[in-house]
Amino acid sequence: MxxxxxxxxxxxxxxxxxxxxxxxxxxxxxxxxxxxxxxxxxxxxxxxxxxxxxxxxxxLPLNRKIVYDSWVERVLDGSLRLPDICASSRDVLAQSKERIQDIQSVLRRRWGGELNITNEVSEYLKTRKIAKKMIRNLSKDIKEGVETN
The missing domain is CATH 1.20.5 (Single alpha-helices involved in coiled-coils or other helix-helix interfaces)
Incomplete structure (x- = not known):
């Protein structure tokens, strides 16, 4: 055996x-x-x-490691989310600036004649509505990130 x-x-x-x-x-x-x-x-x-x-x-040593690891993970997740939030904010501001420049351009071109800028204003209002929605979503993401951390 x-x-x-x-x-x-x-x-x-x-x-x-x-x-x-x-x-x-x-x-x-x-x-x-x-x-x-x-x-x-x-x-x-x-x-x-x-x-x-x-x-x-x-x-306790094991618990400290577990808590520390989860805390580090949440901080890293939040720091990775931050560039996305900044990029989205930059895009929203760029779109708004673009629409305002369109309105200013139409106003300069038609200064002497009849002003018909309804299309540009409606595009600007659409952009503002989209921007508000994006800002609301971004602020919700930020709050969720803060609450989890």
Whole structure:
């Protein structure tokens, strides 16, 4: 018979003490929230203890790495989104400037005669409407980026 050397993966049976404290604080906060007899001071003290446990939990080396990595990823995503927002803003401003120059050109050409600039004005108004929509979407993207970070 051939003998094989095998390794087993063993996971710790007990969780970290901070995790146990965190669970305990959450249970305590839930029970004080459900009980109408708990005073506001007790509830605030329980909340303070919970925040302290969460802070301790986040200070664990593995958790710090996970939080740091996700934070870096969100910052990088936001920094990649920023050039897109700037380019879109530049395009909107360029289109508006172009339409205004068209209107000014028509006004200069027809200064002495009859003014019929309805086409240019309607194009300008369409451009403004598109610009407002793009700005609204860009500001929504910026807010989403800020909220996620």
């Amino acid at each position: 051939a003998s094989y050397h095998t390794r087993s993966i063993s996971f710790p049976l007990k969780s970290h003490p901070i995790v146990d404290q965190l669970d305990e604080q959450l249970c305590r906060l839930r029970s004080s929230r459900a009980a109408s007899t708990s005073s506001l001071t007790n509830k605030l003290m329980d909340l303070k203890d919970l925040y302290k446990c969460v802070d301790d939990f986040l200070q």
